[in-house]
Structures are given as C-alpha cells and as structure tokens.
Amino acid sequence: MPERIIVPFGPQHPVLPEPIHIDLVLEDEKVVEAIPSIGYIHRGLEQLVQKREYPEFVYVAERICGICSFIHSLCYCQGIEKIMEIEVPDRARYLRTIWSEYSRLHSHLLWLGLFADSMGFENLFMRSWRLREKVLDVLEDTTGGRVIQGTCKVGGVRRDIGQEKLDEIHRGLESFEEECRDLGHVFLNDTTVKNRLRGLGVLSKAEAYDLGAVGPTARASGVEMDHRETGYAAYGDLGFKPVIETAGDCYARCAVRLREVHASIDLVRRAIEEMPEGPIDVKVRGTPEGEYFSRAEQPRGEVVYYLRGDGTKNLSRARIRTPTLTNIPSLVKMLPGVQLADVPVVVLSIDPCISCTER
Amino acid sequence: MSILQSIKNAVRSRSIHVSYIDVGSCNGCDIEVLACLAPRYDIEQYGIYVHNNPREADVLLVIGSVTPQWEDKLRNIWEKIPAPKAAIAIGNCPISGCVYARKGSLTTPPVKNYIPIAAEVPGCPPRPTEILSAILSVAPLIFKDYEEKQS
Numbered sequence: 001m002p003e004r005i006i007v008p009f010g011p012q013h014p015v016l017p018e019p020i021h022i023d024l025v026l027e028d029e030k031v032v033e034a035i036p037s038i039g040y041i042h043r044g045l046e047q048l049v050q051k052r053e054y055p056e057f058v059y060v061a062e063r064i065c066g067i068c069s070f071i072h073s074l075c076y077c078q079g080i081e082k083i084m085e086i087e088v089p090d091r092a093r094y095l096r097t098i099w100s101e102y103s104r105l106h107s108h109l110l111w112l113g114l115f116a117d118s119m120g121f122e123n124l125f126m127r128s129w130r131l132r133e134k135v136l137d138v139l140e141d142t143t144g145g146r147v148i149q150g151t152c153k154v155g156g157v158r159r160d161i162g163q164e165k166l167d168e169i170h171r172g173l174e175s176f177e178e179e180c181r182d183l184g185h186v187f188l189n190d191t192t193v194k195n196r197l198r199g200l201g202v203l204s205k206a207e208a209y210d211l212g213a214v215g216p217t218a219r220a221s222g223v224e225m226d227h228r229e230t231g232y233a234a235y236g237d238l239g240f241k242p243v244i245e246t247a248g249d250c251y252a253r254c255a256v257r258l259r260e261v262h263a264s265i266d267l268v269r270r271a272i273e274e275m276p277e278g279p280i281d282v283k284v285r286g287t288p289e290g291e292y293f294s295r296a297e298q299p300r301g302e303v304v305y306y307l308r309g310d311g312t313k314n315l316s317r318a319r320i321r322t323p324t325l326t327n328i329p330s331l332v333k334m335l336p337g338v339q340l341a342d343v344p345v346v347v348l349s350i351d352p353c354i355s356c357t358e359r
Numbered sequence: 360m361s362i363l364q365s366i367k368n369a370v371r372s373r374s375i376h377v378s379y380i381d382v383g384s385c386n387g388c389d390i391e392v393l394a395c396l397a398p399r400y401d402i403e404q405y406g407i408y409v410h411n412n413p414r415e416a417d418v419l420l421v422i423g424s425v426t427p428q429w430e431d432k433l434r435n436i437w438e439k440i441p442a443p444k445a446a447i448a449i450g451n452c453p454i455s456g457c458v459y460a461r462k463g464s465l466t467t468p469p470v471k472n473y474i475p476i477a478a479e480v481p482g483c484p485p486r487p488t489e490i491l492s493a494i495l496s497v498a499p500l501i502f503k504d505y506e507e508k509q510s
Contacts, residue, residue, distance in 0.1 A: 066387025
C-alpha cells in the first residue's frame with residue numbers, strides 16, 4: 001500500500017483568486033480524500049442587518065459578492081417587497097430581468113475564462129475575457145458601475161434605460177451571440193479540451209440530489225432545477241426552460257454554462273422586445289413586519305434569503321444561504337480519484353464563489 | 360551611480376511581479392485586478408506580470424478589510440516577499456472597511472495596521488486603469504536606486 005501524504009491547497013494559491021483551504025490526502029498522484037475548511041473571509045454580514053436600516057441594507061447585500069451582486073440585491077428587495085406587500089411596476093420587473101441576465105452573462109464568461117486558465121489554455125482565457133468586456137460595457141452604460149451596479153432598490157429600480165439604448169443593446173446582441181458561438185465551439189469541440197474534461201470529477205444524478213447540489217452543478221448531472229422557472233421578476237412572462245446535461249462531469253458543467261449564455265442572450269432579447277412602458281418605482285412607506293423566504297437563481301445556483309422584520313427600521317434577522325456553500329459537499333465527493341494536476345480544474349468546475357459562501 | 364545599480368534599475372523598470380490576496384472583500388476588486396490581465400487593459404505590455412506567488416513578487420495588492428483568520432497570515436505573506444517590495448491597498452475595504460465598517464461585523468480595517476502600505480486606490484471597486492496607474496506610479500519610487508538608498 002502506498003504511503004499517504006497530505007498536500008495543503010490554498011488559501012493563497014496561484015489558481016484561486018479567492019481564499020479557500022482544502023487538505024488533499026494523496027496516494028501517489030491520486031486524491032483519496034479532500035477536507036475543506038472555510039471561513040477566511042467571513043465578515044459577519046448577516047449581523048449587519050440589525051445595524052443598517054432596511055433600505056440601506058441593499059448596499060450591503062450587493063457587496064456580499066461582487067460577481068452576482070445584482071441578483072443578491074434583487075433577492076433581498078424581492079423579500080422586503082413581499083413582506084410589505086408592495087407591487088413593483090412592470091417596467092421595473094423587466095429591467096431587473098435584463099440586469100440579472102447581464103450579470104449571469106458576465107459571470108459565466110468570467111468562469112469560462114478562469115476555467116480555461118486552470119487548464120493552462122491561456123488563449124481561450126483571453127478570448128473569454130475580451131468578450132466579457134462587452135458585457136461590462138453595457139452594464140456600465142446602463143447602470144454606471146462595471147461590477148457593482150447599485151440600481152436595485154426596495155420598490156423598483158433606480159435608473160431607466162431609454163428606448164435608444166435598448167435598441168442599441170438589441171442590435172449589439174447579434175454580433176455578441178455570434179462570438180459566443182465561436183467561443184463555445186472551441187470549448188466543446190477542441191480535442192485537447194475534450195480529452196482533459198471528459199469523465200473528470202463525475203457526479204451522478206442521485207448524488208447531486210442527495211448532496212444538495214444547485215445551479216449548473218446540479219443541472220450538469222441531470223437534475224432539472226432552475227429557480228427562474230418559478231417566474232420571479234419577469235421570468236414568468238418571458239417563459240423559460242432550464243438547460244440540462246446528463247453526463248455529470250467537468251465537460252457537462254462547461255456545456256451547461258455555455259448553453260446558458262445563449263439562453264441568457266435570448267431572455268434579454270425577448271425582455272427588450274416586450275418591454276412595457278410606465279413608471280420604474282413606487283414610493284415605499286412604513287416598515288417591514290413579518291417574515292419571508294425569498295429565492296432567486298444566481299449564476300452559481302439558487303440563493304435563499306430568510307428575512308424577518310419586527311416593525312422597526314432594522315430587520316431583526318436575515319439568513320442568507322448561498323449556492324457555493326451547498327455545492328461544497330458535491331465538490332468533496334468529486335475530488336477522490338482524480339489526479340493532483342486535475343484538482344484546480346475540478347475545484348473551478350463548481351464555480352466556487354468564496355465571498356458568497358462565507359458572507 | 361554604480362554600473363550594477365544602473366543595470367538593476369533597467370531590469371526592474373520592465374519586470375514587476377504582482378501577487379494579490381483577498382483578506383475579506385466582496386470579490387469585486389478581485390475581478391477588476393484580473394480584468395487588468397484581459398486584452399483591453401493588458402497589464403503585461405507595461406512589463407507587469409501577475410503570478411500570485413508571494414515568493415517571487417515585488418508588489419502585493421491587498422484587497423478587502425481584514426478578517427480575524429487573516430491577521431497573522433497577512434503578515435506571514437508580507438514577510439515571504441523578498442525586498443524591495445511594496446504593498447498597494449485596492450478598493451475602499453482596506454482603507455476604511457467600506458459598507459462592512461459597522462460594530463458587529465467581524466472585520467478590522469484598515470490594513471495599514473498590519474503591514475506597511477505604499478499606496479491606496481479608493482473606489483468600490485476601482486477601475487482597472489486606476490489599479491494599473493497606481494502600480495505604475497509606485498513601482499519606480501520604490502525600486503529605483505533601491506540599494507543606494509539603503510546604504
């Protein structure tokens with residue numbers, strides 16, 4: 001029997017932009033066990049809900065994670081609006097959908113770049129990130145922020161997008177979609193990428209379900225679960241079908257995200273076409289009293305906000321469950337059996353977002 | 360100026376190695392630092408290379424307000440970097456704590472309480488061009504004639 005050695009991976013590691021620590025137990029080159037430890041960037045944000053007034057907490061919610069920041073604020077506002085029984089205007093719902101989908105596009109392209117980088121495919125990394133700049137340009141033009149938007153508020157949105165700009169975005173999507181298709185072609189058909197990813201880090205459907213995987217990780221294993229189907233914001237009006245793959249390996253997780261990029265482009269296009277006229281926000285009076293579970297689909301999976309207000313300006317409790325936290329058990333299940341050199345690829349395949357996980 | 364010093368100056372002006380650590384931020388500044396690598400901003404055309412390995416770094420980018428787990432590790436990483444070295448604080452978090460700075464959160468900004476900071480780039484998050492210009496303006500001040508300044 002070969003000798004076992006323990007290799008620490010992280011928290012400061014060349015492939016990981018964020019700190020997570022995994023102890024890898026190795027037999028020769030093979031991983032037999034992975035022990036994660038988290039908590040490097042736990043900032044105690046759930047507690048801050050008692051220090052900030054409820055309309056102000058939107059800014060904190062946005063800064064839980066810089067990549068899916070818009071969807072965090074959307075999910076929080078949605079919860080408060082349900083507690084206070086505020087009806088959001090139609091135009092605000094559509095604008096929220098457009099920005100959510102743009103966040104998803106930027107997150108998926110970012111992930112595709114990092115994923116290519118973890119395989120050592122520098123050229124593909126550059127291509128993905130060049131495409132991502134186009135998405136960020138639209139976000140900056142419409143909201144004023146490249147990464148943190150700050151446009152969602154309780155009762156609607158802060159900024160409107162004019163008809164001219166909407167038409168411009170709509171025209172721009174055509175060439176953008178073409179470039180995404182070219183990029184996807186390399187990811188899915190390149191022989192080196194295929195050989196590297198096929199059969200790596202397999203998670204079966206039953207395992208994905210039992211371990212509570214969410215988002216693209218679950219959908220790549222064939223679990224049909226996408227919270228956009230329930231129709232929050234304007235998804236109900238636009239109609240939506242989740243993207244499913246069945247293989248459950250790194251290649252399938254890559255394919256799910258690539259196809260979701262096209263699904264997002266399609267959703268944005270239809271949202272622009274069906275954009276209703278009208279106001280973008282309603283006046284909010286009073287304070288929240290009651291509790292609500294608010295859910296939304298982030299690029300990494302489903303995020304759940306439990307909010308409880310007791311009639312004062314500050315909420316009394318917020319509990320935030322983010323997608324990466326529930327994907328970590330799946331990651332621990334995927335790692336045994338892979339080669340040490342493949343560990344960065346498998347870790348990145350769940351799209352870990354540590355800032356979300358630890359809050 | 361000695362010949363050795365002038366050779367060192369010439370080499371250092373075109374080869375700055377950067378490492379970054381996230382000590383408790385929202386990720387926003389992380390991805391803006393990474394965006395510097397992307398074709399639009401292309402940090403390597405200025406002779407700056409991002410390796411994320413403290414042992415071969417010259418400049419450390421610190422992102423985020425400091426969380427309890429990082430207090431000792433941040434100093435460790437700073438000590439691993441060979442001299443001459445400089446640390447740059449990116450974003451509002453290492454300067455003031457940004458939105459997290461309230462009683463009850465677990466962060467203890469500013470970062471300059473733990474390691475010496477050469478420059479601060481405010482913004483939430485700052486644009487990649489601002490990060491780039493901070494590195495480019497700090498590097499010559501620290502690295503030019505370093506040995507002669509020491510003696």
